[in-house]
Amino acid sequence: MSSHVHSGLSSTKATMSSPETGSPKLPPGVFPRPLVLYPAFEHRQTFIILHGRGSTAAKFGPPLLETITTSGETLQSAFPHAKIVFLTASRNRATIYKKSYTHQWFDHWHMEEPTKRQDLMRDGLNKSCNYVHSILKQEIESVGKKNVILWGLSQGCATSLASLLTWDGEPFAAMVGMCGYLPFANHIEDIARGNSFEADDDEDPFGREEDDPFSHSDDEDDDIFGGNSSAKDLPAEAVAFLRDEIDMEDKAGMKFQEIPVFLGHGTEDDKVPIDIGREARTCLDLLGAEVQMVEYQGLGHWYSGEMLGDIFNFLREKLL
Numbered sequence: 001m002s003s004h005v006h007s008g009l010s011s012t013k014a015t016m017s018s019p020e021t022g023s024p025k026l027p028p029g030v031f032p033r034p035l036v037l038y039p040a041f042e043h044r045q046t047f048i049i050l051h052g053r054g055s056t057a058a059k060f061g062p063p064l065l066e067t068i069t070t071s072g073e074t075l076q077s078a079f080p081h082a083k084i085v086f087l088t089a090s091r092n093r094a095t096i097y098k099k100s101y102t103h104q105w106f107d108h109w110h111m112e113e114p115t116k117r118q119d120l121m122r123d124g125l126n127k128s129c130n131y132v133h134s135i136l137k138q139e140i141e142s143v144g145k146k147n148v149i150l151w152g153l154s155q156g157c158a159t160s161l162a163s164l165l166t167w168d169g170e171p172f173a174a175m176v177g178m179c180g181y182l183p184f185a186n187h188i189e190d191i192a193r194g195n196s197f198e199a200d201d202d203e204d205p206f207g208r209e210e211d212d213p214f215s216h217s218d219d220e221d222d223d224i225f226g227g228n229s230s231a232k233d234l235p236a237e238a239v240a241f242l243r244d245e246i247d248m249e250d251k252a253g254m255k256f257q258e259i260p261v262f263l264g265h266g267t268e269d270d271k272v273p274i275d276i277g278r279e280a281r282t283c284l285d286l287l288g289a290e291v292q293m294v295e296y297q298g299l300g301h302w303y304s305g306e307m308l309g310d311i312f313n314f315l316r317e318k319l320l
Helices: 057-066 118-143 155-165 185-193 231-245 274-286 305-318
Strands: 035-037 045-050 082-087 091-094 100-103 148-153 174-178 261-266 291-296
Touching: 035 057, 045 057, 045 118, 045 155, 057 082, 082 118, 118 148, 118 155, 148 155, 155 174, 155 231, 155 261, 174 305, 185 231, 185 274, 231 274, 261 274, 261 305, 274 291, 291 305
Parallel strands: 045 082, 045 148, 148 174, 174 261, 261 291
Antiparallel strands: 035 082, 091 100
């Protein structure tokens, strides 16, 4: 992943500043330097936070830090010992924007049709999940596994969930998702329930004709998604499917089952409809994850002081 990362985390203490300001635009596919905010007190925790599609750390970070909860707290006042690491997605061509460049963790089709053109997600998810994993490993080495939080909004939430399910390192403290979704959720749910599914007549949702992981094999031992598996293996098969789809090395572990997840979603979200968020929660339940989801009446595609207050309370219970 070193060829895709502009630089690692800065070791110099500094106030909030944008690494993008005054810098030449990086080539497509390169992850910009993270935007890091160091704590005023001893560094004991690290929050790794991912923005949504089309945004950057410099745009997303300040409003989140300035939002006040209903109890009068901000992220920094609630967690004065936390280093906050805002990651920025690399610039890549977006299919739905006529292939113009934007900051996105992965390419995908319109959210009104989340099951269409899922092949678009593969390459970006592979690179972004590996990038997130590298930051997780670095911060776990620094402050310990029970002091690291992964957090994402919208597509950043989707990337965080995919990173969570494919994580094979030490179980970290918790994951937070806001108004997000789970890539390949429809297929993950089908596998986890032991159901079969068929591709659309006019389109292969996996974007390929020959390498079909759901085709029947003459050798039952080679059919990892076959219908002869016992129920206890279904979650592992669903995760193996995700790893295969985004070309991640297959691992036997299910470390995400030891990592609690909080999902917050507005009922009036017009960009990622709440039903898609509920589907993510259902998938996590089926996979054996510890997940809680809170729905916020009247809230659109964003967060609120009430949601952040619930997140802060959740994190206080999970951090050392």
